Every structure is written in structure tokens, then in C-alpha cells.
Amino acid sequence: MGIYTFKLPDIGEGIAEAEIAEWKIAVGDVVAEDQGIVDMLTDKAAVEIESPVGGTVKELCGEAGSMIAVGGPLVRIEVEGDGNTAVEDDGEPVETASSTAPADPETPVQIPTPAPQPAPAPAAAASQATPPATPTRQVSSGGLPRKAGEKPLASPAVRRRAQSLGIRLEYVPGSGPAGRITRQDLDAFVQGHQGAASPGAGRAAKPGVEEIRIIGLRRRIATAMQQAKQRIPHFAYVEEVDVTELEALRQHLNAQRRDDQAKLTMLPFLARALVIAVPEHPQVNARFDDEADVLHRYDALHIGIATQTPGGLVVPVMQHAEAKSLWDMAADIRRLAEAARSGKASREELTGSTLTITSLGAMGGIASTPVINAPEVGIIGVNKMVQRPMYLGGQLTPRLMMNLSSSFDHRIVDGWDAAALIQRIKGLLEHPATLFMEGEA
Amino acid sequence: MSDALSTQVLVVGGGPGGYVAAIRAGQLGLKTVLVDADQLGGTCLIRGCIPSKALIHAASKFDALQQHVGEGALGIRLPQAPEFDLGGAVHWKNGIVQKLNGGVAGLLKKARVQVVSGWARFEDGKSCIVEGDGGTTTHIQAEHTIIATGSLPVELPGLPFGGNVLSSTDALALRALPKRLVVVGAGYIGMELGMAFRKMGAEVTVVEATDRMLPSYDADLVKPVRNWCRQHGMDIRFETKAVGYADGQLTVQTAAGEEQLACDKVLVTVGRRPNTQGWGLDRLVIDMNGPFIKVDDSCQTSMRGVWAIGDVVGEPMLAHKASAQGEMVAEIIAGQRRKFDPAAIPAVCFTEPEIAGAGLSPDEAHAAGLDVVVGNFPLAANGRALTMEAGESGFVRVTARRDNHLIVGVHAVGAHVSELTGAFVQAIEMGAVLEDLAGIIQVHPTMSESFHEAALAALGHAIHA
Ligand SMILES: Cc1cc2nc3c(=O)[nH]c(=O)nc-3n(C[C@H](O)[C@H](O)[C@H](O)COP(=O)(O)OP(=O)(O)OC[C@H]3O[C@@H](n4cnc5c(N)ncnc54)[C@H](O)[C@@H]3O)c2cc1C
Numbered sequence: 047m048g049i050y051t052f053k054l055p056d057i058g059e060g061i062a063e064a065e066i067a068e069w070k071i072a073v074g075d076v077v078a079e080d081q082g083i084v085d086m087l088t089d090k091a092a093v094e095i096e097s098p099v100g101g102t103v104k105e106l107c108g109e110a111g112s113m114i115a116v117g118g119p120l121v122r123i124e125v126e127g128d129g130n131t132a133v134e135d136d137g138e139p140v141e142t143a144s145s146t147a148p149a150d151p152e153t154p155v156q157i158p159t160p161a162p163q164p165a166p167a168p169a170a171a172a173s174q175a176t177p178p179a180t181p182t183r184q185v186s187s188g189g190l191p192r193k194a195g196e197k198p199l200a201s202p203a204v205r206r207r208a209q210s211l212g213i214r215l216e217y218v219p220g221s222g223p224a225g226r227i228t229r230q231d232l233d234a235f236v237q238g239h240q241g242a243a244s245p246g247a248g249r250a251a252k253p254g255v256e257e258i259r260i261i262g263l264r265r266r267i268a269t270a271m272q273q274a275k276q277r278i279p280h281f282a283y284v285e286e287v288d289v290t291e292l293e294a295l296r297q298h299l300n301a302q303r304r305d306d307q308a309k310l311t312m313l314p315f316l317a318r319a320l321v322i323a324v325p326e327h328p329q330v331n332a333r334f335d336d337e338a339d340v341l342h343r344y345d346a347l348h349i350g351i352a353t354q355t356p357g358g359l360v361v362p363v364m365q366h367a368e369a370k371s372l373w374d375m376a377a378d379i380r381r382l383a384e385a386a387r388s389g390k391a392s393r394e395e396l397t398g399s400t401l402t403i404t405s406l407g408a409m410g411g412i413a414s415t416p417v418i419n420a421p422e423v424g425i426i427g428v429n430k431m432v433q434r435p436m437y438l439g440g441q442l443t444p445r446l447m448m449n450l451s452s453s454f455d456h457r458i459v460d461g462w463d464a465a466a467l468i469q470r471i472k473g474l475l476e477h478p479a480t481l482f483m484e485g486e487a
Numbered sequence: 488m489s490d491a492l493s494t495q496v497l498v499v500g501g502g503p504g505g506y507v508a509a510i511r512a513g514q515l516g517l518k519t520v521l522v523d524a525d526q527l528g529g530t531c532l533i534r535g536c537i538p539s540k541a542l543i544h545a546a547s548k549f550d551a552l553q554q555h556v557g558e559g560a561l562g563i564r565l566p567q568a569p570e571f572d573l574g575g576a577v578h579w580k581n582g583i584v585q586k587l588n589g590g591v592a593g594l595l596k597k598a599r600v601q602v603v604s605g606w607a608r609f610e611d612g613k614s615c616i617v618e619g620d621g622g623t624t625t626h627i628q629a630e631h632t633i634i635a636t637g638s639l640p641v642e643l644p645g646l647p648f649g650g651n652v653l654s655s656t657d658a659l660a661l662r663a664l665p666k667r668l669v670v671v672g673a674g675y676i677g678m679e680l681g682m683a684f685r686k687m688g689a690e691v692t693v694v695e696a697t698d699r700m701l702p703s704y705d706a707d708l709v710k711p712v713r714n715w716c717r718q719h720g721m722d723i724r725f726e727t728k729a730v731g732y733a734d735g736q737l738t739v740q741t742a743a744g745e746e747q748l749a750c751d752k753v754l755v756t757v758g759r760r761p762n763t764q765g766w767g768l769d770r771l772v773i774d775m776n777g778p779f780i781k782v783d784d785s786c787q788t789s790m791r792g793v794w795a796i797g798d799v800v801g802e803p804m805l806a807h808k809a810s811a812q813g814e815m816v817a818e819i820i821a822g823q824r825r826k827f828d829p830a831a832i833p834a835v836c837f838t839e840p841e842i843a844g845a846g847l848s849p850d851e852a853h854a855a856g857l858d859v860v861v862g863n864f865p866l867a868a869n870g871r872a873l874t875m876e877a878g879e880s881g882f883v884r885v886t887a888r889r890d891n892h893l894i895v896g897v898h899a900v901g902a903h904v905s906e907l908t909g910a911f912v913q914a915i916e917m918g919a920v921l922e923d924l925a926g927i928i929q930v931h932p933t934m935s936e937s938f939h940e941a942a943l944a945a946l947g948h949a950i951h952a
Contacts, residue, residue, distance in 0.1 A: 062612060062772040062790050113630075113792065115611035117770065199893065199918040209824045224891035226918040 048129025050099050054120045057086065057093050057393075063115045064088045066108050067262060071121075075103045083121060086114070089266060091393040101125035111261040192216075192225055200227040208232055263357040274420040277336065281456040284413045285468050289431060290446040292478045299372075307373050312428055312448070314375040316403055317349055318481050319474040320426070321368050324401065327467040330424040331400045334458055341423075341458060350399030350419050351379055352427075353386045360386040361419055363399040403427065414451045423455035424464070426471075490625045492601070494520045496820055497629035499607045499615065499766070502529020504797025504809030505635030506591050511817035513598030520627055522617050524606040526584075527591040530637050530798070531806040533584060534656040539679055541580035542659060543837050546571075546686035561876075571687050574662040603627070609767035612793045631792050631820050634780065635813065636766060638759040638798035643671065645731040645738075646755055652732055653754045655680060665689050665752035669737050671729040673700035675836045677756035678712065682839050684754075685721050692722040692748060694729050694739050701836060705848050708900045711880040715839045729753070761799040776801065784826050786816045794820075808832050831896075833912040835905040840881055843904045845912040846896030849886050858889045862921075862945025864937045866901045868952045871932035877902030885924070885941040892920040897941075903934060910938055921946050 057064060067085040071077055079100040085092045105122040108114055122131070192198065198215035200208070204227055208215050218235045220227035260268055289312070296310050303309065324331045324347055332343045347368045350361040362382035367375060385391040402419040403426050410430030418425050429449040436445040450471065454464045474480050498509045501523030509521040526533050555565040595602055605619030612632060617625040640654040648654045653661070655676050666689060670681040673695035685691040693700075693716075700723060701709050716723055728740045736747040761779050774781040774789040779801040786794050794816045797809030815825045833845035852859045866872040866881035881901020887894050897911035914924060924942035929935040943949045 063792075113613070115613045116772075117611040118613055201917045205828060206825070209826055212824060222918070223920045223923065224888070224893040224918060 047124055048127055049104060049131040050101065050123045050125045050129040051119050051131040052098060052121045052123060054086070054114045054116050054118055055095070056116055057088060057095075061088050061116060063113045063118075064093070065262065065265070066110050066112050066114060067092055068110055069106055071103050071106075073103050073106060077101065077103060077123065087262060087266065088393070089270070091391060091396040092389055093393055095120070097121075097123065099123055099125050111259070192220070198227055199225055200232075204229055204232055211236060263355075263360070267358045270420065271417055274417050278418050278420060279456040280415070280418060280453045281459070281461060281464060282415045282451065282453050283461070283464050283468055284449055284451045285465075285472055286447050286449050287472045287475050288436070288445050289448045289475060292475050293431065293446050295478045303373075308376040308380040310372065310376050311379070311405075312431070313351065313379055313403065313405060314372050315475065315478070315481065316426070316428060316471070317364065317367050317375050317379075318372055319471045320349065320401065320403070321347055322474055322481065323467055323470040326470065327463060329463065330454065330459055330467055332423050332458065333400060333421040334423050334455060335421060336457070344400045346400070348398050348400045350402030350422070351382055352402055352404035352416075352419070352425075353383050355387045355389070357389070360391065360396065361399060361402060362386045362391050362395050363397065365398070401425070406430070413449055416451060416453050418453055418455055423458045424452065425454075426450060426452040426468075490623070491628070492520055492603070492625060493628040494518045494601075495629065496520070496631045496633065496817070497615065497627050498522070498633045498635060499609075500529065500635035500637055500797070500799075501525075501527040501591070501602070502635060502637045502797060502809060503531045503806040504637070504813045505529065505633065506595060506813075507810040508633050508635060508796060508813030508817050509600045510594050510598045511814045512820060513595070513600040515817060515821040517817070517821055519598075519600045520603055520629070521595060521600050522603045522605065522607040522615070522627070524604070526588050527595070527602070528584070528588050529635075531809075532587050532591065534659055536806050537587060538580050538584055538659045539655070539676070539683075540837055541583050542576060543679060543683045545576040545579065546683040547839070549688075550686035571664065573664045573687065576687075577660065577662060580659070607766055609770055612771050612773075612790045615767070631794065633813070633816055634788075634793065634795040634799060635797045635809065636762040636799050637809075638804055639762050640756070641758045641760050643729065643755055643757060646671070646729060646753065648755070651735075651752050653752055655754070655756055658684075658752075658754050661752075665750070667750040668692075668752050668754060669694060669729070669748055669750040671753060671755045672696075672757040673723065673725075674756060674758065675701060675703075675838070677754070678838045679836065680754060680756065681721065682715070685716075685719055686839070690720075692724065692750070694724045694727040694737075694748070696726065696728045698725045700725075701838070701842065703834070704836065704842050704844070704898075705850055707882075707884075708842050708844070708848075708898055711840050711900050712836075712838045712842065714880060729755075759798065759804055761801075763799065784828065785819055786812050786827060803832055803834060805832065805834060829916070830918075831912055831915045833908040835908055837905065840877075840879075840901045841903065841905045842898075842900045843908045843911070844896065844898035845908060846894070846915045847886060848896055848898060849884075852886055852895055857895065859886050859895065860889050860892075860921075860945050861886050862941045862943065862949070864941040864944050864949060864952055866934070866937060868940075869932075869934060869937045871934050871936070872901065874932065875903065877934070883907070883937040883941040885921070885938070885945050887921050887942075887945055892922060892946075894919050894921065894924070894942075897938070899937075901934075907934060907938060910935060 054064065064086040067087045069084050071083045077083060077097045077100060080096050082094045083097045084095050086095055101123040103121060104124050107119045107121060114120055199220060200215055205215065215227055218227050218231055221231050222228045292315060300310050328343055331347055332341050334341050346366050349364045349367045351364060352359060352361050362385060364375065364378045364382060382395060385395060399419065399422065401422055401424055404416050405428045408430060410428065413429060414427055416425045416427040429451055431446055431448045433444050434447045435442050450468055452468055495517045496512045496519040498505045498521045501521055505521060506527060509519050512519040531537065549569060549571045552565060552569040554560040555563045556568045603617050603625050605617040607615045607617045609615045614628045617627060642648055646652050658680055664687055668684050668689045668691050670677045670691060670693045673693050677693060678701060681691050681693050700713065726741060729737055730740055731738045732753050735749055735751060737750055737753050739746050739748060771793065772790055780788055780795040780799050782788055782795050782800045786796050788795050796812035796816055798804040812827060815827055819825050831846040836842040847855065849859055849861050862885045864883050867878045872878040881904065883899040885894060886896040894914050897914065899907055921942045924939060925946060927939060929939045940949050940951055944952065
């Protein structure tokens with residue numbers, strides 16, 4: 047009998063670590079070769095990892111939520127023969143395990159506990175300590191207003207306090223000499239941003255705070271969204287589209303659809319419009335590597351379909367939309383949405399989009415400001431269809447209207463080009479026949 | 488023997504970056520393990536800042552005593568010339584190092600940091616294996632790793648360390664004084680040590696490939712140092728390259744051709760390089776910034792949960808910068824929001840006389856597009872400086888923006904000026920303007936008065952000059 051230490055294999059380009067989503071085995075279980083043992087979450091997808099050997103599980107090297115480095119030990123399995131865990135490689139694993147943990151089979155591994163994350167003092171509590179200061183926006187004689195890009199001036203204590211409150215001093219006016227930001231300036235800024243708490247109307251205040259660890263998919267989403275919003279200067283553009291005719295066509299096609307065909311939503315039509323419009327505006331169908339300053343422009347159109355799942359937002363990808371018929375697209379969208387919702391989408395299905403569309407479905411509102419699915423440079427969202435009175439040929443007529451809300455990476459896409467693309471899509475959707483005049487439109 | 492540890496924070500490197508990070512992490516209640524292959528304290532404590540300053544002090548004391556031989560000085564006469572015993576000085580220095588080394592161990596213990604002695608090799612970003620003396624191995628698994636592996640002296644191709652070719656580390660451990668020493672490289676480490684050996688009585692020549700000594704300081708600040716060298720028979724050769732050493736002869740190249748310099752030791756101080764080899768950096772998927780590890784303004788590397796601090800992340804390669812980064816990273820790991828955003832990192836050159844400064848020099852301010860006023864105050868006009876024989880050729884210089892009088896830099900050259908840097912950097916960090924400095928009463932008689940006077944000079948009304 048020997049011990050086989052299974053290390054987390056390389057599960058995708060550039061991924062240094064992955065999070066344990068769920069163990070499918072426990073210590074003491076007998077596993078077969080190729081049996082799925084754990085789901086690992088990477089930046090994009092949940093990947094099932096299979097055991098390369100058969101044997102008895104001796105040790106799990108982390109719990110759900112733990113990050114495991116690629117190449118780091120994942121599980122130790124007792125196998126027939128020598129195993130791979132010789133003294134010169136990993137030390138004596140059995141001894142290793144027992145030296146860190148009690149012999150209790152329930153808790154065979156010492157699992158690192160996360161660093162305590164003291165809840166940051168809420169801004170309110172922090173500023174209560176100091177008497178409410180009247181905002182002094184006026185700059186004293188010694189000071190000059192800060193020029194753009196000039197570093198704000200403040201003592202280390204004030205800078206620390208601003209950091210802990212998550213306030214960027216660039217936005218705080220300084221009233222001290224040379225425009226220095228005083229403690230009072232910061233307090234005034236904090237108070238100004240809190241809004242006056244309304245006095246109690248005879249109802250009990252609820253002081254409770256629930257601490258929720260942000261892990262798993264939600265952590266991915268949080269990081270991705272923060273990075274996208276922090277790094278990408280978003281430019282939003284909203285336009286309304288008259289979809290009366292398109293809706294009539296959609297209903298007509300759906301009424302005639304065969305059983306083996308998926309029901310058409312608005313999305314395949316939008317995808318179809320993109321297939322025609324995007325080659326005329328190639329800069330939007332791209333991925334921007336802003337560290338290398340390289341824009342990768344694609345001939346293919348791989349459309350990300352932002353999909354709400356029980357765990358949060360996921361973006362499966364319709365590969366090569368340019369080569370698909372309307373019905374194929376409808377089928378693809380349905381299949382991908384189902385895979386995403388049930389958590390079964392593969393890594394390939396979740397990576398490589400070049401442009402993303404998003405829809406809030408029937409809840410879709412009037413307008414939204416979608417966040418770009420980095421490193422792409424654009425995202426187009428559909429809002430809810432509503433019947434509205436419109437003037438058409440001098441007549442007030444009920445028309446079915448739907449807004450398109452889009453965001454673009456302003457580093458790459460100019461406002462004019464974004465508008466031109468959306469106008470082109472609007473034209474195609476308002477005259478649905480042109481969606482199908484390949485080579486003639 | 489094999490052992491395994493799992494911890495929240497793993498610090499690799501026990502220099503002023505690593506041990507400070509570990510102490511702070513421990514104070515914050517994080518389970519912390521510190522690994523170092525050598526003695527605790529790193530370059531700074533064992534073979535850098537502290538030992539070099541100890542020997543500089545011993546050398547200066549010996550040099551000062553010599554003034555009192557014969558005619559005497561300050562009314563003090565020594566009937567007999569003093570003698571210098573380098574072995575004795577090194578022994579005394581080792582005592583200081585040992586004391587501080589024990590102090591660091593005590594502080595780590597108090598902060599409940601577990602110290603593992605041995606060379607760490609990373610397996611991945613979250614784990615490493617430490618091979619200790621006597622064949623022990625320890626596997627360490629961590630949620631956060633802090634890389635603080637520091638830096639090493641750079642070798643010249645034709646002059647590998649060993650034998651009579653010394654690194655700064657070797658120079659600080661010499662037991663016998665070389666008769667003739669050539670220092671290669673006129674940066675701060677070379678000048679500090681070269682001048683110390685000159686004071687001890689060695690004949691010292693400095694060869695420097697460029698046309699500048701102490702390149703991080705401007706000509707006004709460096710001039711008193713050059714004067715000292717001239718007055719004390721220290722030969723400085725610019726635009727001269729050292730290429731090889733054999734049989735007591737150092738071969739140097741100049742525009743005029745090759746030349747031989749006879750010497751019994753060669754000290755090579757041509758810079759330091761980040762220590763990025765031999766510990767498994769290649770196993771981590773980490774972005775680099777030239778030879779250094781790339782970090783953002785919170786010292787996070789491109790790999791989440793892997794941090795790097797100190798010399799290994801770049802200039803300035805100074806102990807206090809390493810410590811400040813270490814303290815910050817520990818606090819970030821404990822959940823505090825922090826950024827590394829000093830307004831200035833002060834620096835001192837312990838030459839004769841000392842050069843000290845924080846922030847921008849007038850030239851750097853101009854280069855940054857600032858319109859500045861400059862106030863200079865000579866130490867010759869400072870009473871305390873004269874009473875300490877520190878009044879020669881030194882000065883304090885304040886640089887401030889012309890429009891709002893914000894202090895952007897303060898520099899000084901002169902005996903003992905290193906102790907003024909606290910006030911300099913404090914003024915800059917607090918965002919002081921010239922009027923603030925002018926409004927502060929300094930003790931009389933102290934050298935601090937010259938800081939006040941330099942601010943007054945910038946405002947156009949120095950009292951004593
Ligand atoms: C002669 C000299 C004089 C100096 N004078 C000054 C001065 O006056 N003021 C100043 O601010 N700075 C000075 N410095 C620079 C200062 O010493 C460094 O900036 C400082 O020590 C950097 O700290 P650090 O923590 O980054 O690394 P270091 O102090 O270099 O510490 C790194 C430590 O990591 C250990 N280590 C590395 N890799 C491993 C591994 N894989 N496993 C285990 N252990 C490992 C090393 O043994 C070492 O102890 C001087 C340097 C020299 C050489």
C-alpha cells in the first residue's frame with residue numbers, strides 16, 4: 047500500500063489557483079479511477095476533477111471555499127503499490143497528516159481558517175466620534191484649488207482614515223494651507239455623503255448585522271465586476287427601437303415552429319442583427335489586453351449571453367454566431383441557459399466570448415447600464431418591450447417599443463462609433479426583412 | 488525528520504521587511520510563520536546597515552582621537568598615538584549584532600510568531616518546503632505568503648567574490664586591516680565603507696565607471712564629501728572600470744588605456760540585485776517588473792494571496808521602506824484597508840560628512856515641472872554645529888513650491904545631519920508649508936535650528952545668515 051498525492055492539475059490557461067466548490071468524496075471513501083471527486087471553481091467555470099487513481103481517500107487538502115494553487119496537493123489517496131508520495135517528494139504523508147491533526151477520522155486535516163476580517167467601522171460610527179463639522183469648502187488664502195492629477199495633500203493619519211473608509215482623497219476638498227485636507231475636511235466630506243438619517247417614526251430600529259462570507263461564484267462575480275468597473279471607462283448609450291414588426295414576425299415564426307425547434311425570443315434576432323452590423327464596426331468585436339496594450343479583433347462573433355442563475359450571473363458563450371441560422375441560435379441560447387442554470391456549463395462554454403448581450407427579460411426596465419464583460423469592449427442589453435403611443439406619419443399610433451442599453455469601453459470605442467453601431471442594429475430590427483437579406487442589405 | 492505546518496501567514500525572509508511583517512501579523516492575531524535561512528534581521532542587521540554603521544563609528548572615533556596626538560585639539564592631548572585593531576572593532580560590532588538579533592527573536596516570540604530556520608523553497612504560491620540544518624524538512628501551507636527575500640551584492644564579471652575580492656559582507660567581517668584597498672563603485676555603500684577604512688588607516692582608492700560619486704544626490708550635496716576625500720588622501724578615479732584582479736594588482740581601464748593598481752584587497756560595491764533565485768519563483772505564476780517582483784500599491788503580486796515587500800520589489804532598496812511595506816501588508820491581510828502611499832521616503836548616506844534628505848531636490852522639482860523656491864542655511868552659522876566641530880561646509884536646504892510654499896524636499900549635508908531626517912520627512916508627510924516651519928520654535932542650541940533658518944531663508948528673511 048502506498049499514498050498517492052493528487053495535485054491540482056493545470057485546469058486552464060493562466061489560472062494559478064482555484065476554489066474548492068464541492069467535494070464529492072469524503073475521507074474513508076473508496077474511489078475508482080476517473081471518478082469525479084471534486085468541483086473546482088476557476089475564474090470562469092466549475093470544473094469537475096477526476097481521480098487519476100483508484101483507492102481509499104486518506105485526506106482532503108481543503109474545504110469548500112478554500113483556494114488551492116495549481117500544483118498544490120488536493121487529495122491523498124491510499125493505493126495499491128507504491129503510490130507517488132515518497133519521502134523525497136512530499137515527506138511522509140501519513141505522518142504529516144497525523145502531526146498536524148488529531149486522529150479523529152471526522153477531521154483528518156487541519157483546515158486553514160480565513161484571516162479574521164474585522165468589519166470595517168461603518169462611516170457613521172467613525173464620524174460620530176468627532177463633533178459634526180460644518181463643511182468648509184472654502185480654500186484658505188494659502189491654498190490653491192487642486193489641478194487635475196495633482197496628488198491630494200493630507201497628513202498620514204488623515205490618509206489612513208480615508209483609506210479605511212474607502213474614500214479617495216482626490217474627491218475631498220482641502221481647506222488647509224496649500225490645499226491640505228484636514229481631519230475636519232474629511233469628516234465634513236463623510237457626513238455630506240451619508241445623508242441625514244431620518245428620525246424614528248415610532249418603529250423599532252433593527253441594529254442587527256449579518257456577516258456573510260463572499261465565496262464561490264459570488265466572489266468571482268464581485269472581483270470581475272469590480273475590476274471591470276475600475277479598469278474600464280464605461281460609456282453608456284441608450285436608444286429605443288420600434289419592434290412592432292419584429293414582434294409580429296417573431297410570433298408568426300413561433301406559431302409555425304416545429305417541435306424540434308426552440309422557441310424564439312428577442313435574443314436570436316438581436317444576435318442576427320449583430321452578425322450583420324458588427325463586421326461594419328469591427329472594433330467592438332474584440333478583447334482588449336490592457337496590460338500589453340494589444341487589442342485582439344476577431345472575425346468570428348462569439349456572443350456571450352449573460353444569464354441569471356440561482357448562484358448569480360454567468361455568461362455562457364454562443365460560439366460562431368456568424369455561422370448559425372436563427373433557429374440554431376435559439377437552440378443554442380436555450381441549451382446554454384439551461385447548462386448555466388444547472389451549473390453544468392463546461393469551461394469551453396463559459397470562455398472566449400467577443401461581445402456580450404444581456405437581457406433582464408420581462409423585468410427589463412426602461413434603461414440599464416450594463417457592465418462590460420472584460421476583456422471585451424462592449425455589451426448590449428435589451429430592455430422590456432412596452433406598447434407606447436408614438437407619432438407615426440402625423441398620427442398617434444400604439445407601437446411596441448424596446449430600448450437597447452449598451453456600454454462600451456471608451457478607451458477603444460468612440461461615442462460616435464458606438465452610436466453608429468446601435469443605429470445600424472436599430473435599423474435592422476425595425477425592418478426585420480433586412481435581417482435576412484444576406485449580401486443585399 | 489519531517490514536519491508539517493499550516494498557517495494563515497507565511498513570511499519568507501527575516502530581514503527588516505519580513506520580520507516586521509511577521510511581528511505585525513502576530514500582533515493582529517494572525518497565525519504566522521517566519522522562515523529564514525540565516526540569522527534573524529536579514530541584510531540590514533547582520534551584514535548591512537547596523538554592522539556598517541558600527542564600524543563607521545569605530546573608525547570615526549579612532550580618526551577623532553588622532554587629532555589629539557602631539558599638539559592636541561580642543562585642549563585635549565594624547566601622549567601617545569592610538570592604535571586601531573580591526574579584529575577588536577569587529578568583535579564589538581558582532582556583540583551589537585548579536586544583541587539586536589536576540590531582540591528580534593524576542594519580539595517575534597512576544598508576537599507569537601513561529602520561526603522556522605532553514606531555506607524555503609516554494610512548491611506553489613501557497614506552500615513551501617523548508618530544509619533546515621541537520622536534514623529536517625518542514626512543509627508549510629499558508630493562506631497568505633509574504634515574499635521578503637531581500638537582495639544580494641552584484642558581482643562584476645571579471646571580479647568574482649572570493650579571496651581578496653570582497654563583497655560588502657566580507658568587508659564587514661575582516662579581521663585585519665588591509666594596507667591598500669581599492670573600492671570599486673562610488674555608490675553609498677562603497678563610499679561609506681571606503682571612507683571608514685580610510686579613517687582606520689588604510690590607503691583607499693575608489694574607482695568608478697561613470698563621472699559621478701553618490702549619483703542619487705546632487706553636486707552641492709556631494710561636494711563636501713569630495714572635499715573630505717581630497718583632504719584625507721583618498722584617491723577617487725572617475726570613468727575608470729575595474730576589469731580583473733591578480734597577484735595584488737587590480738587592472739582598470741580608462742580612456743587612456745589599461746592601468747594596474749597595486750592593492751591587497753578589492754571591495755566590489757557596484758549595486759545590489761533582488762534575490763529571486765533558488766527558492767522556486769519559477770513555480771509561481773508571478774509577473775515581474777524587470778529583475779524585481781511586480782507588486783501593486785498594496786504590495787500584492789499578480790497571484791492572489793501572494794505578497795512581496797522590501798528589496799525584492801525594487802527601489803529604493805532601504806530597510807525602512809521594507810519595514811513600512813511589511814507592516815502594511817500584515818494589516819491588509821488582517822482586513823484593514825491600506826495603501827503604500829508615502830509622500831517621501833527619506834534616505835541617509837553615512838559618509839563623511841553625512842548626507843541626508845527626503846523628497847525632491849531643486850533639480851528634481853524642476854524636472855517634475857514645479858516652480859520652487861530654495862532656502863539654504865550653512866551649518867557654519869549654527870552655534871551647536873560649531874560646538875560639535877560640525878560646522879564645516881555643511882548646510883540644510885529646504886525646497887518649496889513657489890505658489891503655495893508647500894515643502895517638497897529637505898536635504899542636508901554635514902556631521903550628524905542623519906538625525907535631522909525625522910523632522911524633514913515629518914514636515915513633508917504632514918504637508919507643511921514654509922510658514923509652518925517658520926512658526927515652530929526649535930531648541931537652542933541644536934542643529935534643528937538650521938532647519939528653521941533654512942525655511943526662513945526660503946521666505947527671504949533668515950535671521951542668522
Ligand atoms: C553594507 C550595506 C549597508 C546598508 N546600509 C543601509 C542603511 O544605512 N540604511 C538602509 O535603509 N538600508 C541600508 N542597506 C540596505 C538594507 O540592508 C536593505 O534595504 C534591507 O535589508 C532590505 O530588507 P529586506 O527585508 O527586503 O531583505 P533582507 O534584509 O535582504 O532580508 C532577506 C532575508 O531573507 C532570507 N532569505 C532569502 N531567501 C530565503 C529563502 N528562500 N528561505 C529562507 N530565507 C531566505 C535571507 O537570508 C535574509 O535574511 C544596506 C545594505 C548593505 C549591504
